[in-house]
Amino acid sequence: MVDEKEKKKNENDVSEIFASCDFSSLGLHPALCDQMRDRMGYEAPTIIQSQAIPLILSGKHVLVNAATGTGKTLTYLAPLIHQLQNIQPRIQRSSGTFALVLVPTHELCMQVYETLQRLLHRFHWIVPGYIMGGENRSKEKARLRKGISILVATPGRLLDHLKHTESFVHTNLRSIIFDEADRILELGFGKEIEEIIDILGSRHKASEFVRQNVLLSATLNDKVNHLANISLDNPVMIGLDDNKIKPSTKQVTSLESAIERLENSGKVAVTTDGEYKLPAQLNQRYVKVPCGSRLAVLLSVLKNLFTGEASQKIVVFFSTCDAVDFHHALISQFHGLSNSKSETETRELFVKCNILRLHGNMKHEDRVKTFNAFKTEKSALLLSTDVSARGLDFPKVKCIIQYDSPGEATEYVHRVGRTARLGEKGDSLLFLQPIEVDYLEELKKHGVMLTEYPLLKLLDSFPLYGVKQHHVKKFVSLEMHPWVLSLQKSLESFIFTEAKMKKLAHNAFCSWVRAYSAHRGELKSIFMVKKLHLGHVAKSFALKEQPSLVGRSVQKKHTEKRKRDQKTLKVKEGLKKKRMMINEGD
Numbered sequence: 081m082v083d084e085k086e087k088k089k090n091e092n093d094v095s096e097i098f099a100s101c102d103f104s105s106l107g108l109h110p111a112l113c114d115q116m117r118d119r120m121g122y123e124a125p126t127i128i129q130s131q132a133i134p135l136i137l138s139g140k141h142v143l144v145n146a147a148t149g150t151g152k153t154l155t156y157l158a159p160l161i162h163q164l165q166n167i168q169p170r171i172q173r174s175s176g177t178f179a180l181v182l183v184p185t186h187e188l189c190m191q192v193y194e195t196l197q198r199l200l201h202r203f204h205w206i207v208p209g210y211i212m213g214g215e216n217r218s219k220e221k222a223r224l225r226k227g228i229s230i231l232v233a234t235p236g237r238l239l240d241h242l243k244h245t246e247s248f249v250h251t252n253l254r255s256i257i258f259d260e261a262d263r264i265l266e267l268g269f270g271k272e273i274e275e276i277i278d279i280l281g282s283r284h285k286a287s288e289f290v291r292q293n294v295l296l297s298a299t300l301n302d303k304v305n306h307l308a309n310i311s312l313d314n315p316v317m318i319g320l321d322d323n324k325i326k327p328s329t330k331q332v333t334s335l336e337s338a339i340e341r342l343e344n345s346g347k348v349a350v351t352t353d354g355e356y357k358l359p360a361q362l363n364q365r366y367v368k369v370p371c372g373s374r375l376a377v378l379l380s381v382l383k384n385l386f387t388g389e390a391s392q393k394i395v396v397f398f399s400t401c402d403a404v405d406f407h408h409a410l411i412s413q414f415h416g417l418s419n420s421k422s423e424t425e426t427r428e429l430f431v432k433c434n435i436l437r438l439h440g441n442m443k444h445e446d447r448v449k450t451f452n453a454f455k456t457e458k459s460a461l462l463l464s465t466d467v468s469a470r471g472l473d474f475p476k477v478k479c480i481i482q483y484d485s486p487g488e489a490t491e492y493v494h495r496v497g498r499t500a501r502l503g504e505k506g507d508s509l510l511f512l513q514p515i516e517v518d519y520l521e522e523l524k525k526h527g528v529m530l531t532e533y534p535l536l537k538l539l540d541s542f543p544l545y546g547v548k549q550h551h552v553k554k555f556v557s558l559e560m561h562p563w564v565l566s567l568q569k570s571l572e573s574f575i576f577t578e579a580k581m582k583k584l585a586h587n588a589f590c591s592w593v594r595a596y597s598a599h600r601g602e603l604k605s606i607f608m609v610k611k612l613h614l615g616h617v618a619k620s621f622a623l624k625e626q627p628s629l630v631g632r633s634v635q636k637k638h639t640e641k642r643k644r645d646q647k648t649l650k651v652k653e654g655l656k657k658k659r660m661m662i663n664e665g666d
């Protein structure tokens with residue numbers, strides 16, 4: 081009976097992801113369809129693919145908004161390949177670049193290139209290639225001189241070659257794809273993109289060809305408007321709800337409910353206040369942890385996950401590169417509770433796992449190594465900044481932990497989107513301090529709802545001196561939980577005795593505070609740096625003492641301001657806090 085229910089549920093999940101047609105019915109070349117089915121295992125198109133591929137094939141400018149992990153890469157690559165293989169006589173390397181795919185990060189660049197290579201298996205005359213920051217420029221120049229038919233690129237490096245590589249032929253360019261369009265702009269590539277579009281020709285006519293441009297993301301928002309308006313001509317919108325597009329001119333029905341065409345002016349205006357699409361099978365939770373206990377709780381959650389199941393793939397997101405480095409070093413070396421009774425226990429790592437790290441300050445080759453390793457490993461823990469948040473398709477990731485909050489709701493959506501891809505199950509856990517819980521309201525505005533993680537139950541399950549916590553004593557607050565206290569003490573002693581670790585902790589502390597104060601706009605009222613207790617922040621890096629930030633005067637000012645603000649808040653929050661404490665102890 082249970083099996084039947086589960087089967088029915090899986091069938092429903094599948095019907096929400098895949099369309100009930102096959103690739104050939106979308107108008108794609110039979111050899112491409114065979115390649116996708118026989119070599120890549122793609123039996124049927126996803127719903128977004130079935131909607132967008134015919135439109136892209138028709139040559140229209142298209143704006144695609146679809147949940148993470150629904151196959152947007154194939155949505156644009158398959159029609160590109162179909163269009164290029166159709167050109168007679170066959171295109172030649174010497175004719176240069178016919179299609180350009182712009183992506184925000186190195187890793188996404190490699191990933192799209194790899195998919196492209198596999199798709200082109202039966203079309204050897206169409207040459208794929210990539211250029212990106214960190215790679216050897218002269219080797220790239222040589223490849224461009226030989227000719228790349230479909231070029232995947234990051235914006236900075238592309239602009240560099242457009243300006244300085246004379247042998248780069250782009251007069252035949254027919255399509256530009258902006259994958260993760262909003263992120264390209266968020267990373268500050270707006271000017272580069274404008275210059276690129278300037279050099280490559282307007283959206284209307286590049287040379288004798290009509291240019292087709294396509295923009296895609298799981299979170300199209302008003303940052304994209306400018307880019308859409310300079311690059312798209314009378315675009316078709318796919319997957320955008322009516323309330324995300326202004327002005328909306330048309331009543332939509334059936335298939336058209338997902339396709340809204342702006343007919344009056346061809347201008348795009350996407351609003352930010354709409355709901356984001358998240359995978360329905362994603363189990364989203366949050367955990368409320370006071371700042372000083374964050375590290376102990378993170379390690380406890382990880383220990384539990386890696387002890388519970390033999391193979392686990394988990395990504396933990398941090399706000400800074402220094403924080404990634406510190407936690408990576410700590411988890412790779414920390415052996416557990418110093419006052420634990422068992423010798424063997426202390427010889428084992430506290431969190432036993434294969435640990436990897438990824439961030440923008442790493443050497444390009446190391447980034448590539450990590451990216452490939454995490455893709456192929458069956459069980460691993462990846463600590464990362466937002467460099468992994470966009471578009472990366474690591475197979476079988478079971479859980480996403482956002483240890484440092486993401487800021488914009490869009491980033492939340494992309495981070496959790498690294499799991500629960502293409503109908504698979506996945507969990508996510510967002511860490512929030514009690515002073516940050518209003519962030520849940522911010523997420524709610526975008527239709528993102530989270531339930532609370534049963535943290536005390538988890539902490540109670542850890543044996544301390546051989547006795548399970550619930551046999552010891554009831555307590556009221558999380559900070560005073562014997563397991564947390566004991567773990568925190570061990571972490572602090574470990575850092576205190578290791579000079580290298582202490583240095584990493586100091587750096588991580590400083591950059592974390594800087595990142596915290598850099599929250600933008602409305603989020604500043606949720607993530608208020610002046611509400612932070614820097615001593616507690618230091619504890620979250622296992623530091624016994626708070627390191628100097630940028631000089632005593634700034635620190636003093638901060639403390640005075642915090643004290644003043646705290647006085648005012650005290651009365652208001654007193655009652656609320658008491659209630660919270662009692663609830664926590666219940």
Ligand SMILES: Nc1ncnc2c1ncn2[C@@H]1O[C@H](COP(=O)(O)OP(=O)(O)OP(=O)(O)O)[C@@H](O)[C@H]1O
Binds near residue numbers: 125146149151
């Ligand atoms: N029709 C299909 N059938 C089976 N698998 C598919 C199909 N289309 C794509 N996939 C696979 O689905 C996974 C997710 O695809 P992709 O990375 O393109 O998603 P996405 O929508 O771009 O996600 P994100 O928004 O996170 O970038 C990939 O592993 C891809 O190979």
